[in-house]
Amino acid sequence: MPSRYAQWMYDWEHRLTSVDNNRVVRPLEWGVEWTRDWPCRNGYRPGLVPSAAQENPEKYILDYNRRIVSASDEFYSYARPSDFRLETREVQVFSTREVPDPRLEAKVKGTFGEFLRFTSPVRTPYPENNLVNARWFPARGRRAVVLLPHWNSDAIAYNSLCRVMNMLGIAVLRLTMPYHDIRMPAEIRRADYAVSANIGRTLDAVRQGVVDIRSCLDWLEEQGYSRLGIVGTSLGSCYAFIATAHDPRIRVAAFNHASTYVADVVWHGQSTRHIRQGIEQQIDLERLRGAWLAVSPMAYFNQFSRWPRKSLIVYAKYDLTFLPELSHQVVEEFERHGLDHKAAVLPCGHYTTGETPYKYMDGWHLASFLRAAF
Numbered sequence: 625m626p627s628r629y630a631q632w633m634y635d636w637e638h639r640l641t642s643v644d645n646n647r648v649v650r651p652l653e654w655g656v657e658w659t660r661d662w663p664c665r666n667g668y669r670p671g672l673v674p675s676a677a678q679e680n681p682e683k684y685i686l687d688y689n690r691r692i693v694s695a696s697d698e699f700y701s702y703a704r705p706s707d708f709r710l711e712t713r714e715v716q717v718f719s720t721r722e723v724p725d726p727r728l729e730a731k732v733k734g735t736f737g738e739f740l741r742f743t744s745p746v747r748t749p750y751p752e753n754n755l756v757n758a759r760w761f762p763a764r765g766r767r768a769v770v771l772l773p774h775w776n777s778d779a780i781a782y783n784s785l786c787r788v789m790n791m792l793g794i795a796v797l798r799l800t801m802p803y804h805d806i807r808m809p810a811e812i813r814r815a816d817y818a819v820s821a822n823i824g825r826t827l828d829a830v831r832q833g834v835v836d837i838r839s840c841l842d843w844l845e846e847q848g849y850s851r852l853g854i855v856g857t858s859l860g861s862c863y864a865f866i867a868t869a870h871d872p873r874i875r876v877a878a879f880n881h882a883s884t885y886v887a888d889v890v891w892h893g894q895s896t897r898h899i900r901q902g903i904e905q906q907i908d909l910e911r912l913r914g915a916w917l918a919v920s921p922m923a924y925f926n927q928f929s930r931w932p933r934k935s936l937i938v939y940a941k942y943d944l945t946f947l948p949e950l951s952h953q954v955v956e957e958f959e960r961h962g963l964d965h966k967a968a969v970l971p972c973g974h975y976t977t978g979e980t981p982y983k984y985m986d987g988w989h990l991a992s993f994l995r996a997a998f
Contacts, residue, residue: 633942633973640975641894646722646813652903654681655824663698664691685823685915692918696927700870702745702835708843712738718779718805720814732780740797740843746832750809756836757800757807761786767998768795768849770840772860776815779805785987792995795849797840802829821902823915830919837867851998855990857881865921869928876997878936878990883950885920887913894944925957934997935965938989945974
């Protein structure tokens with residue numbers, strides 16, 4: 625039986641998870657059409673979906689994942705953007721809730737921010753999503769990080785953390801992940817296309833997110849920042865790990881909530897129950913793990929180990945979304961590979977990390993690590 629504190633925490637997590645009542649259950653789709661312009665094509669011409677993909681889409685996707693992992697530098701390669709620009713505009717919340725919080729809307733009304741915009745090297749059918757957005761929090765010096773929020777975060781989450789890092793002399797690009805806030809297609813109300821029952825689209829979204837991160841590093845270098853790092857939370861942590869595994873410029877990395885395989889989080893996580901509900905009659909966990917292997921951190925520890933860097937892994941003891949046993953496995957992999965890392969455990973859950981007092985504990989761990997690691 626859980627302790628009284630643990631039960632209280634689990635009950636709190638359940639309440640916070642239940643706030644969003646606009647999750648959509650969708651059936652499994654293999655999404656092979658998303659592969660037509662990917663690298664690692666095994667001889668197939670770009671723009672073509674071979675007949676084998678139509679005849680046996682599961683085998684095609686599984687085989688493609690294995691090719692990607694064996695040639696991941698090619699899969700996560702990109703053409704450097706040529707249209708970087710800064711724009712000043714009014715700050716908006718872009719809430720994913722069915723009923724947005726009017727207090728947040730009032731909080732930002734009339735305030736303005738500076739945003740980096742450029743065309744993503746990974747193109748999708750959605751024009752909104754193809755225009756990358758990253759709020760810019762400048763600081764003097766040579767230190768800068770790219771910050772990635774959690775899945776379905778609004779556009780003002782983590783802004784306070786960005787300002788704390790500015791106080792430490794660290795510049796921050798707070799990147800809007802694919803299909804989030806201003807990049808969200810008009811047909812959806814949540815960032816469902818980032819992780820969904822569509823296998824190919826989910827793979828493509830992670831590839832786009834990783835490439836967008838690397839493009840942000842390009843811009844930071846152009847501004848004179850030479851000591852570069854990354855901070856990612858939840859889904860953002862997954863993107864951050866894969867980007868770090870493929871870009872030697874990232875020398876400091878903080879993974880705020882960490883897990884092994886995307887499939888395990890979707891299958892066991894509280895916030896992804898609606899995805900599992902739509903697919904579990906058609907696929908099991910083992911097959912799903914193979915279908916999303918190429919976007920799972922566990923596949924890339926060898927690549928991650930190629931360059932020296934300092935890492936922080938933060939996880940929560942009562943997490944019902946990124947289960948603690950999965951986070952333990954991540955820490956064990958860091959230890960097994962002899963990587964320079966530190967682990968911190970929060971006495972809360974996934975959603976309660978954003979609540980008082982735990983958000984301050986989390987922020988302290990992140991800020992203290994970044995100040996020392998840089």
